Amino acid sequence: MAQTSPLKFAQSQPDHARAGAIMALNGMFDDMDALGVLRHAVTELLPADLAIVSSFGADSVVLLHIVAQVDRALPVYFLETGKHFVETLAYVETLKETLGLSNVVALRPDPRDIARFDPDGTLWETDPDSCCHIRKTEPLDATVSGFGGWVTGRKRFQTTERGVLPHFELTSDDRIKVNPLAYFSDADITTYKLKYGLPEHPLYNMGYKSIGCAPCTSVVAEGEDPRAGRWRGLNKKECGIHFDFNGAIAKPMAAQELNLYKDGKFIADPFRAWAEGDDPGSVRYTHIPLPVFLANREAVLANPHPVGLLVSPGDNVELVRDDLGRFASVAINFPGFTDGRGYSSARLIAERYGYQGELRAVGDVLADQVPLMARCGITTFLVRHEPTKKALADGKLATVDLFYQPVGKTEVPVGTRPFLRRAVEKV
Ligand code: SF4
Structure with a gap:
């Protein structure tokens, strides 16, 4: 039987009550597997009010496989920045077909922003925060503002900053971020892919362990942090779509x-x-x-x-x-x-x-x-x-x-x- 979400009781309550409800929810689902977390979010917490955001990167297939088990018609948003590897674009089509996802939507940057701020396509070199902002944060903000929450594929093991990631987060704009894979380890990801025979991203076996836009992604050496190949050499670890208040990404x-x-x-x-x-x-x-x-x-x-x-x-x-x-x-x-x-x-x-x-x-x-x-x-x-x-x-x-x-x-x-x-x- 589905568990009733404590957050339902806290809707329209003060912030501290909602924050407390989220903590209770995380307590209830601490031992729940990823499928259970997502199923609760989709059927109980935010029915018809939840979006999936996927990069179609190296690990994305695991979350998308879980999504397909809950509802193949759930909206899955892909940030089509215009800077992806051709292999990633091909992989989007592969996963749509393999998993039967019927509602994958590409979110593209506003052409006026590109013309104004990045006319020659090199903003990533001089100001990657702003590049991510116009190519990712802005298009995503405009879309998720229509939903009560969204699902991410983030995992605790990926970076130190993500080391305390819970299953459910309350954001400053009163939305809920759901992280079904929060507790997955690197080995869990590999095991899951093998267990279900899921197709790998074409670049994964070439040493790309975390895959984003082509200019900002490089091969990761054995033993390195899987995300070390993202924005290598720059003091940047996130694209901005997961930041809040004080971590706010620059709007150019x-x-x-x-x-x-x-x-x-x-x-x-x-x-x-x-x-x-x-x-x-x-x-x-x-x-x-x-x-x-x-x-x-x-x-x-x-x-x-x-x-x-x-x-x-x-x-x-x-x-x-x-x-x-x-x-x-x-x-x-x-x-x-x-x-x-x-x-x-x-x-x-x-x-x-x-x-x-x-x-x-x-x-x-x-x-x-x-x-x-x-x-x-x-x-x-x-x-x-x-x-x-x-x-x-x-x-x-x-x-x-x-x-x-x-x-x-x-x-x-x-x-x-x-x-x-x-x-x-x-x-
Ligand atoms: S990852 Fe790089 S190319 Fe992609 S939006 Fe961010 S800065 Fe631009």
Whole structure:
């Protein structure tokens, strides 16, 4: 007999009740096999309201075989990024036929996004986060927003980050992600494929253990993490479709303008400035001014999209201390070279409140200020001043050796013994 989902009792309940229901659900299904998890999700939890998302990669056949046992007509969405190996496209057809899947739908990027942000098809080289965003996250968002939840093929063993993956997750936009294979090991995948005689991805036996877009996938050596071949050499492990709030992937609003200095390079800024008439409850990738946030706190906290906070001189950051974790980015406004109040705000947010997200400087950001800003915990700089851009790009910034107002634990004030004075790290 089907088990009743505890989540059903928690629908329209406060967030903590829903979160508790998800925990109860995970407890109930901790020992359940993947087929049982998916069957419960399809028949009890979200009947006719669940989408399957598959990359048709190296392991996808296992989840799709389980899907076929529950309902061959379930919608299966394939992110057709336009960058796949031809072998992957052929494999989609093979699995449709072999498993009898009758509702496989290809999701393609918006041609206007491609024309605007990636006209020559090389965005993956310069800004893979934005490339994944327009080719994967945006098309998927538009589709799954019509469903109460979606099913992924993620597994705990794949990466450290996925090491605690549960069967059911509640996302910040109030959807449920179902991960029937969460507890599968690498060996379980192999055993399952052999047991049911399932066709391998044509590239699997050539050393491709995790297969995504062709430009971002490479062969994995014996003993390497199976996903080590994805975005090799880049500090990137996920395409963004599984991120939430603070892991928000960049939305390229202005790919042609590489004004945001982050992690040692200039990239397109995914955020835009707040505009009059914006709705704080539905804006995306926008820095909401602190007073606007305070006046609309409930609406912003309920906004499912990634948003940032704009702190200007005179704003009392103490008032948002407990809400900082909600923001994917906090922007400190430096309206003029002589106004130093932003430094104090940055230090409070970074040092005292322990904010872990992106802390950026906006406004009058000049080369001489950047090292001082970095000392206060600012990691990202929105730069419009061309000489400053050049200085950052060339790594030619002044260092700070004398501290009248020391920060952190390594700086000592001017006048103390010279051997105690240390220069801060270069930005
Ligand atoms: S995996 Fe690579 S090519 Fe594919 S969307 Fe992401 S960055 Fe672009």
